Amino acid sequence: MAGRSRGLTRPALLLLGALVGLSISPAVQELVSRAEVLWGHAFTPSRAWGKGREVAVARAAVADCTTVQELDDAIANTAKGEPNVLIVGFSTTWCGPCKLMDPKVKELSETFEGRATFLKVMGDKDPESMQIMKREQVRTVPLYQIYKDGQKVGSVSGADADRLTSKIEQHTGMKATEPSNS
Structure with a gap:
C-alpha cells in the first residue's frame, strides 16, 4: 500500500x-x-x-525516511520555502544513545513545528536505509544532519541534546522557549 x-x-x-x-x-x-x-x-x-x-490527524512528529528518494525530496523541499530547515537523525536499532535521544528529538520536533521538519533514518532497518547511511557517510550514531535552503549546513554527532537544540535554534532563528508561529 x-x-x-x-x-x-x-x-x-x-x-x-x-x-x-x-x-x-x-x-x-x-x-x-x-x-x-x-x-x-x-x-x-x-x-x-x-x-x-x-x-489526531498528526502522526509521529518525526517521520521515518526509508528511501534515498524520500531524503532527496525532503532536502529539495527546504529550498522551496517554509519550513526551510530539515533535521535528519541517523540511528540504528542497537544504539543505546540513539534511544535516549528519541524523546528529546520528538520534543524538539514539536517545539519547532512549522519551522523545521524532522526525519529519522534507521540505518540497519533495510538495504535502502543502509545505502542512505553510506551515501551520507554516517560513521557514528546518533548523527543529526541539518539542511537549510537545499544545502547541508551543519551536523551534531552523539547524544548531545543541548548542542542539537542550539544548532536548530541557530538555523531556524527561533529559541526553543519561544512559541512556534505555525
Whole structure:
C-alpha cells in the first residue's frame, strides 16, 4: 500500500491523514509518513466537527525516511520555502544513545513545528536505509544532519541534546522557549 502514495491525490492523502486519528494501522501510518516527506508538510491536529473533540490527524512528529528518494525530496523541499530547515537523525536499532535521544528529538520536533521538519533514518532497518547511511557517510550514531535552503549546513554527532537544540535554534532563528508561529 505504501508504494502507491505517489499516485494518490492530495485530497486522498488528507483523508488518509484524518483516518490516522481513527485507525492507527501501520499501513496508514506509513502512507501518511511518505506523504509528509513528499510534500514537506506534516499533518496537524484539527477539531472534530460538532463536539469539540480533538481528532489526531498528526502522526509521529518525526517521520521515518526509508528511501534515498524520500531524503532527496525532503532536502529539495527546504529550498522551496517554509519550513526551510530539515533535521535528519541517523540511528540504528542497537544504539543505546540513539534511544535516549528519541524523546528529546520528538520534543524538539514539536517545539519547532512549522519551522523545521524532522526525519529519522534507521540505518540497519533495510538495504535502502543502509545505502542512505553510506551515501551520507554516517560513521557514528546518533548523527543529526541539518539542511537549510537545499544545502547541508551543519551536523551534531552523539547524544548531545543541548548542542542539537542550539544548532536548530541557530538555523531556524527561533529559541526553543519561544512559541512556534505555525
